[in-house]
Amino acid sequence: MGIGKRIREAREGCGLTQKQLAKKIGVTSSAIANYENEISHPKETVLYALLDALQVDANFLFQDCVALEKKVVLSQEDNDFLQKFHALDRHGREVVNAVLLLEYQRSKEESTRHSSMPLNIPFQVSSQPASAGTGTYLGPDGFEEILVxxxxxxxxxFGxxxxxxxMEPRFHNGDIILISMKQPVEVGxxxxxxxxxxxxxxxxxQDELISLNKKYAPIPMTGDVRINGKVIGVLSSHD
Structure with missing residues (x-):
């Protein structure tokens, strides 16, 4: 049984003819016939008037429109809201619909904004700094995680x-440089x-470590020299 047959069932249960129901909700009797024969379906405002005139709730009219396992059952709060809505005059319903539309759009935009925000991931950063100066002792390996x-x-x-x-002006004190161990490192x-x-x-x-800040002289590469990775970016402390 579809919504049309439910409308007919409720109308007959109220002892109303199609013409009488049409007059109650402000449509033509042919419109009622079309609803009951499911040639057309009532618009939202007409639907509210139908529920009011037939003294039924939305669950009654739409109970056959979805499969049982997907059936949407209105909560008591929803039914209370509908009953209050039905009791309003036209102006009251227009006000509620206007507020509802605004809040729906706001909520939808807020949900979209949150869903589009990137999820932060943990990233390992060395607990020992590297020198953009004359050299910093790198003690035992140790890392901490930050969210980025x-x-x-x-x-x-890692960072x-x-x-x-x-290394100014490119890198500043407190920045976190990003290291790739996979990319080859070449002169320059x-x-x-x-x-x-x-x-x-x-x-x-060629055989020295060069600073970008001209006030620092190149450092000759002597002793135990190891290239640990290429700098591919920076998390700036100045952002």
């Missing part, structure tokens, strides 16, 4: 804090280098 947006650290294996100003690249136990973030020269 995935796009901020794409391609990076290292910068200490000093020798900026890399994380350890030399005799001290860590540096420097531009790689």
């Amino acid at each position: 947006e995935p796009e901020q650290v794409a391609g990076a294996d 290292v804090p910068v200490r000093g100003d020798s 690249d900026i890399a994380l280098v350890t030399m005799d136990g001290c860590g540096y973030v420097k531009k790689i020269g």
Whole structure:
């Protein structure tokens, strides 16, 4: 049984003819016939008037429109709201509909905004800084996790804090440089280098480590030199 047959059942239960029901809700008797024969369906405002005139709720009219396992049952709160809505005059219903539309749009926009926000992921950052100066001792390996947006650290294996100003203006004290261990490091690249136990973030020269800040002289590469990865980006402390 569809909504049309439910309308007919409720109308007959109220002892109303199609013409009498049409007069009650402000439509033509042919419109009622079309609803009952499911040639057309009542608009929202007419539907509310139908529920009111037939003294039934939405559950009654729509109980056959969905499969049993997908059936939507109105809560007592929903039914209370509908009863109050039906008791309003036309002006009251227009006000409620206007407020409802505004709140629906606001809620939908808020939901869309939250769903589009990127989820933060954990990212490992060394607890020991690398020097953008004359060298910082890198003690035993240790990392801590920070939460970042995935796009901020794409391609990076870990981060290292910068200490000093020798790589200004590109990197500043307190920045976290992003290190890739997968990308090859060539002369002219900026890399994380350890030399005799001290860590540096420097531009790689032929046989020296070069600072971007001109007040610092190049550091000759001597002793135990290891290139730990290429600098591919930065989480700036100045953002």
